[in-house]
Amino acid sequence: MERGEMVAGLAEQFMTNWTSDVFRDRCVAQIDTVRSETHPNIDSEDKVEKFLASHSSKELEEFIFSKSKTREDYVSLIAEMLMMLRQHAGKPSVNASVLEGASPEVLEAAGISRNGLDQIDRGGANGGAGHQ
Numbered sequence: 001m002e003r004g005e006m007v008a009g010l011a012e013q014f015m016t017n018w019t020s021d022v023f024r025d026r027c028v029a030q031i032d033t034v035r036s037e038t039h040p041n042i043d044s045e046d047k048v049e050k051f052l053a054s055h056s057s058k059e060l061e062e063f064i065f066s067k068s069k070t071r072e073d074y075v076s077l078i079a080e081m082l083m084m085l086r087q088h089a090g091k092p093s094v095n096a097s098v099l100e101g102a103s104p105e106v107l108e109a110a111g112i113s114r115n116g117l118d119q120i121d122r123g124g125a126n127g128g129a130g131h132q
Contacts, residue, residue, distance in 0.1 A: 018071035024061060027078050031057035034082050040089030049088040052081075 017023060040053035052060065064081060068074035 018068075018074050019065075024065065027074075028057050028061045030078070030082065031060055031085075034085045035089075038085050038089040040085065044089075046088050048084055052085055052089055 035052075035057060040049050042050060042053040044050050044053065055063070060081060061078070064077045065074060068077060
């Protein structure tokens, strides 16, 4: 088999067979990419983020694969998990003590209202002062 035929065969397998190693490895790579962008925190109080952080990309893909009956199920669940990673993980942690002395102008430039800072002090927004 020539190299061109082999590449064409892999491409066809990727596009048609969602259970193939080629297709699944590509999905694992997508999960890896999003995880490296979002940095989920295993110590997070957010249960979804904690779950996503406590499993490898391969384990997450295997979990989704085991729940999928069709290609559509699989692709949809992968997309949903990637969206959850983006929504739940990698939220910047805020240390309220660093912001206490900031001027209103600096807080406004950072997109934090005085009320938002008060919520951080009370453990509200962004996981509280203890979420570092």
